[in-house]
Structures are given as structure tokens and as C-alpha cells.
Amino acid sequence: MKILLLEDEPKVISLIMRGLEGEGFEFAVAMDGYTAVKMAGLNYYDLIILDVMVPGLSGLEVCKSIREADPDTPILILSALSSTQDIVAGFDNLADDYMVKPFNLAELRARMQSLVRRSGRGAAQQNRATMADLSVNFDTMEVTRSNKVIALTVREFKLLEYLIRNKRKVLPRLDILENVWGADFDMGTNVVDVYINYLRKKIDKDFSPRLIHTVVGVGYVMRDQ
16 A cells, blocks of 8 residues: 655654555655645555644645545544644544554554545555556556556556566566566567667656666666655
8 A cells, every 4th residue: 555644753754664664555755744745646645644743734734735636535644733623623624534643553554454445445556556656557558657648568568567566676687578578588688678668768758757777787676766
């Protein structure tokens, strides 16, 4: 599950990411409200977690802004503000749940899973992957970047699928060749490099940031940083 976390305390960020990232959660972090709104507008998230007292726009303002553009993504407010008035304000600004700091990781995990399950986004995301503003639908083979539809051949799509399913992992050319073309393909060919160039021209050339990176002497990695 892909999670957007708005939090400006490094210790809290570290606690959440160390405690939950190995359990199927992938976190993108914003440390101020304006950045959170921008990230929410550019990317797909299964869940958004917002602190209230952050630089720039407050978490409540971020919640309201995101909800105006996206009525479906579940939003959890995680705040040290604990009065009834504060909690009511969270729901008034259209949050789906409100949790008070300090918090228990097990309870946070349970609430996150419950929100995603109720929204139905987790199941849909199994057949969909995103990175930065790139979106790939494995069922329909639809690929978009910055909401622009990108036409790929079947082989280009299979290559992109393998890269994005293994995003941030360095993939040797031989592994790519075996998984995209099959083990019986001529291992001496440079077809991987040729198709990587095809793919780059379609999904990287006119966009930022670049997503497909060369690891000299090894192969390729797909990452957004």
C-alpha cells in the first residue's frame, strides 16, 4: 500500500517507517502542508496520514484541500491535539479517522488497514502500480504519465511491468532478459539496452524526474530519486 505521510517530526517519521514499512506499506513523506497538497495531486495513494501542526498549510487545511479534489482516498489525522473540539474539527474537515499522539503502532496499523479495506483501494491497487506521476494498470495495459496516455508495444509493457514491480531494485541485464524475453533467448544480444532506450523515449524523455537509471556494469534500476 502506498501511503502519503504529512509529518514534520523526524523521530515520528522514523518510528512509523521503521515500524510499518516492512509490512507492505510504502511511505512518501511531506514535511509541510504545501508539499503534501502537491504530492497528493500528482500521485496515487491508498491512504493519507496528516499531522495537524505542520509548517505551511495546517493538516486540517491540507485535508480539506485534498478532499475537494479527491473524495475517495481515506485520510487519517494523527495529532497531539486531543480535545473533543480538535477531534470534531478533524471530522468537520472531512477526515475519515482521527488518532491522538502518542500512539501505539499496532493500533495505527489496524486503523490504516481498516480504512484501506473499507475504501476498497487496496484490492484495486494490486493490479496497478505508480511511481512519481507514472501510473501502470496491469489489467488493461494502460500507462499514463502526468495524466498523458502513453502507447507501448506488448514487449515494452512487459519490460516496464518488470521494472516497476521491482522498483528501487538494481536489476542485472541477464535477469531482465530472462524474465521479459525468456531463458531461451540469445543471451549475447543487446536487446535489453535497445528496449530500455525505447521505453526511456516514451516515459522519461519529456517528463521529470527521470525514472529509469543505468547502473554501470550491472543493469538498470527504476527509481524516482
